Amino acid sequence: MTAAVLEVENLRMEFRAPRNAGGRRVQAVRDVSLEVQEGEILGLVGETGSGKTTVGKCVVRLLRPTAGSIRFMGEDITAMPSSQLRPLRSRIQMVFQDPYSSLDPRMTVSQIVAEPLRAHGTHSRREAAGLVRRTVERVGLSQQVLDRYPNELSGGQRQRVGLARALVLEPRLLIADEPVSALDVSVRAGILNLLVDLQRTMGFSCLFITHDLSVAEFLCDRVAVMYLGEIVEVGTRDEVFGAARHPYTRSLLGAAPLADPVEQRSRQRAILPGEPPSAIDPPPGCSLNPRCPLADRRCTEEAPGPTQVSEGGHVVRCHRVQEQLDLEVARS
Amino acid sequence: MAELLSVQDLQVRLFDRLGVVVAVRDVSLSVEEGEVVALVGESGCGKSVTALALLRLLPPDAQISGRVTFQGRDLLQLPLKELRAIRGRDIAMVFQEPMTSLNPSFTIGNQIGEVLRLHKGLRGQQARERASELLSLVRIGSPEQRLRAYPHQLSGGMRQRAMIAMALACDPKLLILDEPTTALDVTTQAQILDIVRDLRQRLGMSILLITHDLGVVADLADRVAVMYAGSKVEDAEVHRLFAAPRHPYTAGLLRALPRRGRRAGDAQERLLEIPGLVPVLRDLPDACAFAPRCPRSQDDCSNQHPGLAPCEADHRVACLHPEPIVAGAHP
Amino acid sequence: MTIATLPGAEPTIALTQPSRQGWWRRFRRRPPAVIGLAGVVIVVLVALLAPLLAHYSPTVSQFGQVLRAPLSPGHILGTDELGRDELSRLIYGSQSTLEVGVLATLLAMVVAIPIGIASGYYRGPIDMVAMRITDVVLAFPFLLIAVGLAAIFGPSLQNIIVALGVAQLPGSIRIARAEAMALREQDFVQAAIVTGVRDRVILFRHLFPNMLSPLLVQASVSIPAAILGSALLSYLGLGVQPPTPSWGNMLASAQTYLYNDPWIAIFPGIAIFLTTLSFNLLGDGLRDLFDPSMR
Structure with missing residues (x-):
């Protein structure tokens, strides 16, 4: 087994709720453990409010987690003081969702891409200029853009600039937070292809946060599905998309419309009723129990622990799946 | 089926700081009774402007030309007073962002009641009953209670349902859905699509669906019109369009889409990129x-x-060198 | 399923806009802004060239020429109650008026920007302290500050500048703070943090330049507000001391003659009005100009 670049254990992140909610705490991330292996793309999939972005922000330490630990290449960065963290930052980079707010409107493309180099002072001015040029080329932009301002670029071009900034220091880990969600289909394809190519040539590991299942399936080696601050299912791409066990994952897969009228109209849809409950007051027991068709009494009382579905690391948190598996084992 | 809405040579010119923008260019469109027509395209293709132009909801300085015939009347020529009577009663519209389309300082019940009073003259108890009936229609639980809620007290999905309920208040003949599920999560989206599908069957209205999401199109539409740079480039029955697109843009879009079963690891799978930028x-x-x-x-x-010229029965394409016909791809 | 990339899908992508327009060309498209700029330039020129433009001394009285009506020979705008040429007094009055407006605003900005940035970016205790201070300042009417300063140090130009500057502090701090808070949440600032850019650099390179346009707009409102404030203080006798003319003290001394000889009040009034209007128009134009989304 290859080494883990990122290990997150029992991560918990709470925010103070808005004043009108009576000073209670929003439990954005309740208990998340995950690993990103060397050279792997791990998809973190979930709907709005599932806490997936918060996990990403904790990993890059834009947020300081309430509890749990984050280890990057073996080093615990959970509460590392910023002076100590700074050199490590060059190895963990992030790409953002919004191609418009993620670039400083008053800086040219070359200044933007050079910023990480300047921050870490690792290169001479000339080396830096060359590196910036090469990186910009690498993300599929022409040299002409170097002196442009972001507002002169299209959304897809801006997102490429964002990628160039993240990759100019050749990081080991890239956190990509919905990097293609704001883009049109034809532009999105280019960015996804580029990500695949860059990941293969540069070999970085990637935590890819998305709500789009088809994007996750296209890109990711392994996928973790989040619901209400917890990972409910994790496994390889084949396991999650081909043999999902958790009722929530199954519902998600059934809910995403397929761009094919024949398939879309003929398939079985078993979509969860209702909407996710508030993260201020998550339900006791399994967080899905109020919406789950399989839920029984145990689900309302006791939070399910991780259940190993396959040797490869397909893990599900669901009492009913566990019972099924136990039954299968007993039968054989 | 009878034609309910017919748009002929619609052209919309908008004005901004830099001058004229030809947002919609000679678009013709028809929606028959009981039919769901999807208007598809990427951002800036003019699909939403087209929808707004139909009801003359664009800024006053917009220049609209062409003909929009609805039940024998040209909506573009109609006096504003008569058009207002049609808006909301015969043609209703649901927008993408349900938060901004609802007035934050009135309850849902107030806002539905307003529509009922305006177009149907319903008041008091009658209006309340009808309003709660409408909420049940869009599967909002305990409707009486929800009628007393303010928009901010509802989730995005609930607000969108309330918007649809409001749109249905006067049994419109045509429902225009402008990106109705774009702001929503997939589960909520699936619920809304379910409701729309069901409503259409029960109420038999026509729907003009504006969206960029080909999955939503595949789910709901009977016929699809694809727009690019303000023009309609292709128009076909939905199965035909997905199976055998003739316009290179449509074909490109379908191949650019990451779809279930497409995986970057498999056999050098790549998504098709459409080079360049939207003009x-x-x-x-x-x-x-x-x-x-x-x-x-x-x-x-x-x-x-x-x-736009017919290339096959019920299939039109605006292209001099369309994609070859795929043999056996027709349903 | 194998799909080839389309031929011609080369990585080089065309640019949306081939050329950037010059500032002046963009600015010129907004007539109100141009009018505002012209007004400001005129006032500044008048102030600078006062000795050349004025035919009479603003302070020397001609007792034979008291309260001449406008358009009388030799005095286009007439004379005041001491026989001083109204036009010359207006011209010289622009000096102190502008000085107060600009310096008070500058003082407020120089103090407010660092406080606002620090309090908006770091939040926490720094923010608490800064906000309480602004609350305290806000609770004092600026007139009281001015009167207090005048009482302690005597009425002088410097003191009204300080008083007006302090009066503007809370507004400027709040704007700088609000901008800093909004910018801090912008992805590009978050990106800089993630990249490991030092706070100092983030504040100077990302926050400050992106705050300029709202601050400029604030300044364009502050300068005329300070001009009005100085007029008020002069009117109350706390500002520029006679015989040195300021538009405010001209108004003050005119009030006795308002009924019979209204022009000596009307002209400084118009001067104040046009100057503040010009600054406001210019500010609006600059805001558009500096807004990157309008570039």
């Missing part, structure tokens, strides 16, 4: 607007604007 909708030359990005373009593409 700026100013001073468009008399040429195919897609030609600079088109893999099939030839010399003649850049000196004439291809009109």
Whole structure:
């Protein structure tokens, strides 16, 4: 087994709720453990409010987690003081969702891409200029853009600039937070292809946060599905998309419309009723129990622990799946 | 089936700081009774402007020309007073962002009641009953209670349902859905699509669906019109369009889409990229607007604007060199 | 399923806008802004060239020429109650008026920007302290500050500048703070943090330049507000001391003659009005100009 670049254990992140909610705490991330292996793309999939972005922000330490630990290449960065963290930052980079707010409107493309180099002072001015040029080329932009301002670029071009900034220091880990969600289909394809190519040539590991299942399936080696601050299912791409066990994952897969009228109209849809409950007051027991068709009494009382579905690391948190598996084992 | 809405040569010119934008260029469209027509395209293709133009909801300085015939009357020529009577009663519209389309300082019940009073003259108890009936129609639980809620007390999905309920208040003949599920999560989206599908069957209204999401189109539409750079480039029955698109842009879109079962690891799978950028909708030359990005373009593409022409039964395409017909791909 | 990339899908992508327009060309498209700029330039020129423009001394009285009506020979705008040429007094009055407006605003900005940035970016205790201070300042009417300063140090130009500057502090701090808070949440600032850019650099390179346009707009409102404030203080006798003319003290001394000889009040009034209007128009134009989304 290859080494883990990122290990997150029992991560918990709470925010103070808005004043009108009576000073209670929003439990954005309740208990998340995950690993990103060397050279792997791990998809973190979930709907709005599932806490997936918060996990990403904790990993890059834009947020300081309430509890749990984050280890990057073996080093615990959970509460590392910023002076100590700074050199490590060059190895963990992030790409953002919004191609418009993620670039400083008053800086040219070359200044933007050079910023990480300047921050870490690792290169001479000339080396830096060359590196910036090469990186910009690498993300599929022409040299002409170097002196442009972001507002002169299209959304897809801006997102490429964002990628160039993240990759100019050749990081080991890239956190990509919905990097293609704001883009049109034809532009999105280019960015996804580029990500695949860059990941293969540069070999970085990637935590890819998305709500789009088809994007996750296209890109990711392994996928973790989040619901209400917890990972409910994790496994390889084949396991999650081909043999999902958790009722929530199954519902998600059934809910995403397929761009094919024949398939879309003929398939079985078993979509969860209702909407996710508030993260201020998550339900006791399994967080899905109020919406789950399989839920029984145990689900309302006791939070399910991780259940190993396959040797490869397909893990599900669901009492009913566990019972099924136990039954299968007993039968054989 | 009878034609309910017919749009002929709709052209919309908008004005901004830099001058004129030809947002919609000679678009013709027809919606028959009970039919769901999807208007598809990427951002800036003019699909939403088209929808707004139908009801004359664009800024007053917009220049709209062409004809929009609804039940025998030209909506573009109608006095505003008569148009207002049609808006909301015969043609209702649901927008993308349910938060901004609802007035934050009135309850849902107030806002539905307003529509009922305006168009149907219902008041008091009658209006309340009808309103709660409408909420049940869009599967909002305990409707009486929800009627007393303010928009901010509802989730995005609930607000969108309330919007649909409000749109249904007067049994419209045509429902225009402008990106109705774009702001929503997949589960909520699936719930809303379910409701729309069900409503359509029960109420038999026509729907004009504006969306960029080909999955939503595949789910709901009977017929699809694809727009690019303000023009309609292709128009076909939904199965035919997905199985055998003729316009290179449509074909490109379908191949650019990451779909279930497509995996980057498998056999060097790549998504198709459409190179270049969407043209700026100013001073468009008399040429195919897609030609600079088109893999099939030839010399003649850049000196004439291809009109929409039938290529097969119920299938029209605006392209001089359309994609070849895929044998056996028709349903 | 194998799909090839379309031929011609080369990585080089065309640019949306081939050329950037010059500032002046963009600015010129907004007539109100141009009018505002012209007004400001005129006032500044008048102030600078006062000795050349004025035919009479603003302070020397001609007792034979008291309260001449406008358009009388030699005095286009007439004379005041001491026989001083109204036009010359207006011209010289622009000096102190502008000085107060600009310096008070500058003082407020120089103090407010660092406080606002620090409090908006770091939040926490720094923010608490800064906000309480602004609350306290806000709770004092600026007139009281001015009167207090005048009482302690005597009425002088410097003191009204300080008083007006302090009066503007809370507004400027709040704007700088609000901008800093909004910018801090912008992805590009978050990106800089993630990249490991030092706070100092983030504040100077990302926050400050992106705050300029709202601050400029604030300044364009502050300068005329300070001009009005100084007029008020002069009117109350706390500002520029006679015989040195300021538009405010001209108004003050005119009030006795308002009924019979209204022009000596009307002209400084118009001067104040046009100057503040010009600054406001210019500010609006600059805001558009500096807004990157309008570039």
